[in-house]
Amino acid sequence: MTDIDTTELSWDDWDELKSPRPDTNDFDTVVERAISRRGFLGGALAFGSGAVAMGTGLLSSTAVKAAGNAFDFTPIDVATDFDIHVPEGYQWKPLVRWGDALFSDANGAYSAETGVDLAMSERVFGENTDGMELFEVNGKEVIAVNSEYVNPKINLPSDADGTPRTADEVKLLQNLQGVTVMEVAASNEGYRIVQDSPLNRRIHHNTQMTMDGPAAGSLLVQTTADPEGMSPIGTMNNCGSGRTLWGTYLTCEENFNGYFGATGEEPASAGNERYGIGAEGRYAYEKFDARFDIANEPNEPHRHGWITEIDPSDPNSTPVKHTALGRFKHENAAMVQATDGRVVVYMGDDERGEFLYRYVSNGTYTEGGDTSALLSDGVLSVAKFNDDQTGEWLDLTPETTGMSAEEILVFARMAGSAVGATTMDRPEWVAVNPTRVEAYCALTNNKNRGVKANAGGDETPVGGPNPRETNRYGQIVRWTPVDEDHTASTFAWDLYVMAGNPTVYDNEYGGSENITEGNMFNSPDGMIFDTKGMLWIQTDGDYKNEGDFEGMGNNQMLVGDTQTGEIARFLTAPYGAEVTGLCWSADLKTMFVGIQHPGGSWPDGEGKPRSSVISVWREDGQTIG
Numbered sequence: 001m002t003d004i005d006t007t008e009l010s011w012d013d014w015d016e017l018k019s020p021r022p023d024t025n026d027f028d029t030v031v032e033r034a035i036s037r038r039g040f041l042g043g044a045l046a047f048g049s050g051a052v053a054m055g056t057g058l059l060s061s062t063a064v065k066a067a068g069n070a071f072d073f074t075p076i077d078v079a080t081d082f083d084i085h086v087p088e089g090y091q092w093k094p095l096v097r098w099g100d101a102l103f104s105d106a107n108g109a110y111s112a113e114t115g116v117d118l119a120m121s122e123r124v125f126g127e128n129t130d131g132m133e134l135f136e137v138n139g140k141e142v143i144a145v146n147s148e149y150v151n152p153k154i155n156l157p158s159d160a161d162g163t164p165r166t167a168d169e170v171k172l173l174q175n176l177q178g179v180t181v182m183e184v185a186a187s188n189e190g191y192r193i194v195q196d197s198p199l200n201r202r203i204h205h206n207t208q209m210t211m212d213g214p215a216a217g218s219l220l221v222q223t224t225a226d227p228e229g230m231s232p233i234g235t236m237n238n239c240g241s242g243r244t245l246w247g248t249y250l251t252c253e254e255n256f257n258g259y260f261g262a263t264g265e266e267p268a269s270a271g272n273e274r275y276g277i278g279a280e281g282r283y284a285y286e287k288f289d290a291r292f293d294i295a296n297e298p299n300e301p302h303r304h305g306w307i308t309e310i311d312p313s314d315p316n317s318t319p320v321k322h323t324a325l326g327r328f329k330h331e332n333a334a335m336v337q338a339t340d341g342r343v344v345v346y347m348g349d350d351e352r353g354e355f356l357y358r359y360v361s362n363g364t365y366t367e368g369g370d371t372s373a374l375l376s377d378g379v380l381s382v383a384k385f386n387d388d389q390t391g392e393w394l395d396l397t398p399e400t401t402g403m404s405a406e407e408i409l410v411f412a413r414m415a416g417s418a419v420g421a422t423t424m425d426r427p428e429w430v431a432v433n434p435t436r437v438e439a440y441c442a443l444t445n446n447k448n449r450g451v452k453a454n455a456g457g458d459e460t461p462v463g464g465p466n467p468r469e470t471n472r473y474g475q476i477v478r479w480t481p482v483d484e485d486h487t488a489s490t491f492a493w494d495l496y497v498m499a500g501n502p503t504v505y506d507n508e509y510g511g512s513e514n515i516t517e518g519n520m521f522n523s524p525d526g527m528i529f530d531t532k533g534m535l536w537i538q539t540d541g542d543y544k545n546e547g548d549f550e551g552m553g554n555n556q557m558l559v560g561d562t563q564t565g566e567i568a569r570f571l572t573a574p575y576g577a578e579v580t581g582l583c584w585s586a587d588l589k590t591m592f593v594g595i596q597h598p599g600g601s602w603p604d605g606e607g608k609p610r611s612s613v614i615s616v617w618r619e620d621g622q623t624i625g
């Protein structure tokens with residue numbers, strides 16, 4: 001393993017390297033399964049060839065060839081270059097890049113050679129943009145946007161191996177992650193940042209937070225610095241996003257585990273094993289910031305991995321970590337109001353073989369009413385999918401799990417295992433259709449499907465919404481709650497799409513019928529509905545354009561018509577980047593799209609690559625979503 005450059009690994013691959021999942025199946029079993037799987041497919045070679053096989057979970061309504069003509073743009077070709085491409089009649093430009101000033105005193109803080117200095121690191125836009133939402137605050141437009149992680153080699157140019165060597169270097173990295181709240185405004189030259197807006201704010205790994213819900217204040221979250229267990233510091237690895245019905249931002253803490261390490265003896269904890277928390281942190285925080293040293297502060301990791309609420313209208317507000325929504329590697333949070341007024345939040349846990357969750361508030365939401373208990377008092381459940389295209393939500397309670405209320409939330413993964421939740425192919429974003437009572441989850445890929453158990457030892461059998469062994473392309477599962485009620489305990493499901501490569505495979509790896517040579521992609525990740533009920537799909541996958549991925553090109557953003565099944569490619573990212581995060585201006589005429597970890601020197605054309613949010617608009621000035 002010594003020849004692997006761990007600074008270049010994705011979080012997912014880093015986790016796998018540091019805490020490999022158990023090899024519960026020996027080689028013979030793997031082969032046996034592969035053979036029996038091929039045998040099954042021999043009789044039902046349906047995925048790429050027209051017929052819809054029984055038991056595949058693909059409803060016939062999705063079996064439509066993607067012609068691209070349901071969309072008001074001409075779908076674009078794949079790209080392999082270091083640029084952005086959008087359809088004819090559309091334009092794009094950067095809105096904000098890593099290092100751009102949010103406040104005028106930070107103008108010029110970014111240097112193409114050295115990046116950003118510590119002194120200005122809280123005054124600029126952070127690195128590696130991710131989920132985002134736009135809010136209207138007293139007539140102003142405000143975007144809250146995540147900065148998921150940093151590339152240490154880019155931020156610490158003097159460190160050959162990209163590992164911080166001082167407390168200041170750690171602090172620099174900490175400040176360039178987290179969340180940015182920034183006012184934006186239209187101008188003659190498109191949207192721009194409103195520097196020095198009183199609403200502009202950086203929230204990062206050292207920002208004071210508070211907690212609520214059943215696990216707040218419990219023994220499990222108490223530390224030396226916070227014996228009450230109510231005042232955690234920092235939000236980290238902020239991945240996808242969500243928005244509440246009452247106009248606040250939800251930032252979702254994903255791979256928080258990687259920030260912790262141990263300088264002394266590692267505390268024994270089944271939770272650490274399940275969550276991938278170990279002796280070596282990814283950024284050496286534990287060596288320079290005692291809070292991240294689990295040998296001294298074993299409970300500090302329990303204070304991260306939550307859904308955190310930020311009020312973008314009040315720059316002095318204290319962000320709140322909502323323990324009632326469970327602790328896991330949160331991708332995003334899709335909130336919808338049920339017909340009886342209760343608040344429902346769907347959430348994915350992005351790790352191979354982990355689960356899909358649902359939270360239902362006990363109270364109901366009314367506009368202008370008290371919302372303070374809606375995310376602190378409710379029922380957390382986990383999804384179980386049956387092969388017959390039905391499913392159910394299993395409540396996580398002391399009775400069903402044998403765990404205490406606090407343990408259920410802090411160790412939600414173990415609670416999910418206790419009730420027999422379905423191990424999924426890495427649940428990424430969930431999106432709720434605003435025009436129909438249904439929801440979608442991107443299952444990005446899972447090379448361990450049918451091969452390895454998850455970290456809790458739960459088997460990952462091929463079947464249900466995870467129908468392909470060593471799933472390298474991903475799929476999108478859709479569920480419809482019974483009685484059109486998002487609080488119902490049962491649902492029906494199907495697969496909206498199985499990504500694949502029909503030019504390489506004439507079997508299930510060729511993808512579902514709505515995948516063609518003209519729209520193929522891999523690893524769906526970001527997923528957001530527009531106001532018209534069109535599903536925008538962003539990818540974070542293999543962009544090498546070779547082998548299994550030949551013809552797919554760079555990561556991309558597509559749009560799907562969920563009624564016809566058609567999917568069309570709208571945007572391609574620069575080589576190396578993933579596309580993640582999407583929101584719209586208040587007038588819907590500008591779309592904001594996140595471009596994370598670009599390669600080369602994008603977008604400046606020289607110097608360092610700079611993760612950016614771009615604006616996209618139509619030349620004819622019409623709306624775009």
Ligand code: FEO
Binds near residue numbers: 254
């Ligand atoms: Fe941060 Fe699962 O993507």
Ligand code: CA
Binds near residue numbers: 240428525526540580
């Ligand atoms: Ca993601």
Ligand code: CA
Binds near residue numbers: 428525540
């Ligand atoms: Ca991803």
